[in-house]
Amino acid sequence: MRLFPVLAVLCALSQPLAAQEMTALARVDGGPSKISDGWFGRATLELHLSQGVPFRVFLLEEPARLVVDFREADWTGITTADLLPEPGRVTGLRFGPFQPGWSRLVADLAEPMLPDEIGMPVDKASGKATLEISLKSVSPEAFAAAAGAPVDPSWTMALAAAPVPPPPPGSDRFRVVLDPGHGGIDPGAEAGGLTEKDLMLSFALALRDTLMRDGIDVVLTRDTDVFVALETRVAMAHRAEADLFISLHADILRQGGAKGATVYTLSDEASDTATEHLAARHNRSDIIAGADLTGSDDQVAGILLDLARQETEPRSGAAAKALVAGMNAAGGPMNRQPLRNAGFSVLKSADIPSVLIEIGFLSSERDLDNLRDPIWRAVMVTAIADSIVAWRDEDAALKPLIRQ
Ligand SMILES: [Zn+2]
Known part of the structure; x- marks a missing residue:
């Protein structure tokens, strides 16, 4: 370097x-x-x-x-x-x-x-x-x-270490980290006078309230309009000892006339070109904001990470499936291929099941109308919260089997 x-x-x-x-x-x-x-x-x-x-x-x-x-x-x-x-x-x-x-x-x-x-x-x-x-x-x-x-230690610290509340006492409580996409200097998608960063922040706040009513502990990677580096979002999930990490987006994607809710998981190879572009664009958000954090990549032994990933990958996949099923049952509308994957940096926690949801695409007139509609948003918030609870119970039931 x-x-x-x-x-x-x-x-x-x-x-x-x-x-x-x-x-x-x-x-x-x-x-x-x-x-x-x-x-x-x-x-x-x-x-x-x-x-x-x-x-x-x-x-x-x-x-x-x-x-x-x-x-x-x-x-x-x-x-x-x-x-x-x-x-x-x-x-x-x-x-x-x-x-x-x-x-x-x-x-x-x-x-x-x-x-x-x-x-x-x-x-x-x-x-x-x-x-x-x-x-x-x-x-x-x-x-x-x-x-x-x-080189400004106080500045770098602020970028790299956003404060995270410690897990609650007696902490076998299930904890979700919600990650409203973009923020601050990075508005994300913009259409019809709406910005992705504002939409996703209000969506995440509503989802947090609903999850907390279900007795789930929630940490947000941002609760105001500030920029948060991708590395920091992942680091916050670790520091929060998250059981599940969900990044929330509503991007513009012109390729393939993308529309409808889609859930993404991490993979080395993208499921399709449109998703590859979407991941590449998101992975550039630190560059866009001029927040190139060099040397903050974990240099942990690759084998250990691979082992952790082997266990986490199917759990992320199951969480994605539960979310698709829940949102679909609530009326979606879902993307014609609602489960996709690519190398999103923000999903790279080796040991925390992580998914990225495009709740809709701002490039689709229909999705834009839905995202504007408070009733539609409330239905989606409930559907996502219910899916999280469903996955938590399913995952807990599988745990003893995996450990054998
Ligand atoms: Zn986005």
Whole structure:
């Protein structure tokens, strides 16, 4: 693993941090803000804020990205088209909440470029601030030498170790970890004014309440609109000592006119091309958010993991079948091939049965209508909760047999 020298700029404001925290969020003003190409291999980013905030800038490679983290910035109402009306040397842009108290902007770069000017002048009279970054084309070597996430232990810790409540006392209680897909800077699918991240959060909260009424203990990988890295989601399931991990999604999938609820389990080989694409897209979500966690992969002996997987795989499969049966009985509608598999990173716990549910696809008009309908959602929540209970009992009954 290569470690690159860090290009990080922490803006030192005249006020101390504590004083900054007392103030309101800095609003991003989409009107005058803009990212545009300049002459001679240049691009500039100009972001207008209602007040100055601490920020940092760094670069990531493969693919080349510029990342800016802001303390307490509010992006409400700003669209990508506001800031990037015409993709050029900056080909794509995402922004939004990242960690509690921090938001992030990630700009995809068409070519290797380095900032040669970074500043945030604050207007004395109005208090308004402008973040100005000027980028200039450089060689791939120069880019590689400058790229790398800042080494900031407190930041890395926050990314890698979201707090998980310990299992309840006398803990043979069944515990489910619910994982609302996407979040924060990563909205997931967007259609008809809805985002996958918001839909799945409210669905997960409703499912949690229903499961808790059934006496099941529930931990969420996120209960607000924040970004959670895939590794962190898996790590949280382990720390929670989960009996079952369920990732919840409602993606856009154009291939094959995907529609209807579908349950996915982990496998090295994808069941079909559409699923392979879906998994590949999800596995890139850390890259999309500029949260490339290097070296956090478990280097545990492969044989041990394989043994654990041998036992877990059929249990994940049985959980998926129970969920399909339950949702189907509740009226679905189900996908024409409701059980599928692929190499989803978020399902790679060796010892926790894990499934990913596409409750519906936002690319399907019918599914979109269903997902909008509170009654349909309530029926699906109940169906999924009942399926979890059914699988728990079935799995418990099989346990003595497996141990023989
Ligand atoms: Zn998704």
